[in-house]
Amino acid sequence: MKVAVLGKGKTGKKVIEKLGVHNEHTVFDSTNPPTIEKLKGHDIIISFLPGEPFLNYLDVLIDSKIPVVTGSTGFEWPSETASKLSKNGTPWVRAHNFSLGMNLVHEMIKVLAKADKLFESPNFKIHEIHHIMKIDAPSGTAISWQDWSKHKCDITSARTGDVVGDHKLTIETETEDIIVQHQAKDRGIFAAGALWSAQKIMAGEVPAGLNDFNDIAIKELL
Numbered sequence: 001m002k003v004a005v006l007g008k009g010k011t012g013k014k015v016i017e018k019l020g021v022h023n024e025h026t027v028f029d030s031t032n033p034p035t036i037e038k039l040k041g042h043d044i045i046i047s048f049l050p051g052e053p054f055l056n057y058l059d060v061l062i063d064s065k066i067p068v069v070t071g072s073t074g075f076e077w078p079s080e081t082a083s084k085l086s087k088n089g090t091p092w093v094r095a096h097n098f099s100l101g102m103n104l105v106h107e108m109i110k111v112l113a114k115a116d117k118l119f120e121s122p123n124f125k126i127h128e129i130h131h132i133m134k135i136d137a138p139s140g141t142a143i144s145w146q147d148w149s150k151h152k153c154d155i156t157s158a159r160t161g162d163v164v165g166d167h168k169l170t171i172e173t174e175t176e177d178i179i180v181q182h183q184a185k186d187r188g189i190f191a192a193g194a195l196w197s198a199q200k201i202m203a204g205e206v207p208a209g210l211n212d213f214n215d216i217a218i219k220e221l222l
């Protein structure tokens, strides 16, 4: 496949590494911004741009009608994006966290969301740690975990060193604590999840519209 890679920073360069020599690719960054003309001829676009530039290029990406896999975080999706993609017939996959293991965590948190059935007023807390260059806080993953838990969580963030991504959900009750933790050890896991999604798109297994990575990956667990 011929891939347009948006961003060759900490995560984008892992995508480029994993594409290897068998897949043609073009890199787009500040010195080579994407345009409809330059994107023509690519089979798929993979973005690990920061949220703001991704949002600035959103209309160009939609108008290109090329499928997109995006891990960009730290922005609000315009509400009309999904309907534009469905109308265009273009499949997109997005994720706050492209770790394949995060799909197992998703399933666990869906179970933990039922804590109220067993405990009186359980307290949900999330602590996330990332490297000092991460712009957004709390992380998109922490926000997803809160959504999955169906509880208002007390979310705290720390920025230190080169931590790839560490998320911990604690459910405190009077008598016991339940803890789920996910630690990303290498940014290659995000590139692997993004490429896995790209292959699902190329295989025609992803419907047109704005799809969440978890909804695509969950099919593997059923």
Ligand SMILES: NC(=O)c1ccc[n+]([C@@H]2O[C@H](COP(=O)([O-])OP(=O)(O)OC[C@H]3O[C@@H](n4cnc5c(N)ncnc54)[C@H](OP(=O)(O)O)[C@@H]3O)[C@@H](O)[C@H]2O)c1
Pocket: 006, 007, 008, 009, 010, 011, 012, 028, 029, 030, 031, 032, 033, 048, 049, 050, 051, 053, 070, 071, 072, 073, 074, 095, 096, 097, 098, 099, 190
């Ligand atoms: N969903 C996931 O699994 C996941 C995992 C990791 C990271 N992320 C997210 O991915 C994004 C990137 O993270 P990162 O740590 O890889 O970033 P990074 O190391 O800072 O790299 C950012 C890249 O974007 C390019 N860029 C910045 N502004 C641009 C612009 N206006 N036009 C074109 N290119 C531009 C940079 O190019 P220049 O050097 O030329 O400016 C650079 O190549 C963040 O939103 C992060 O939260 C998501």
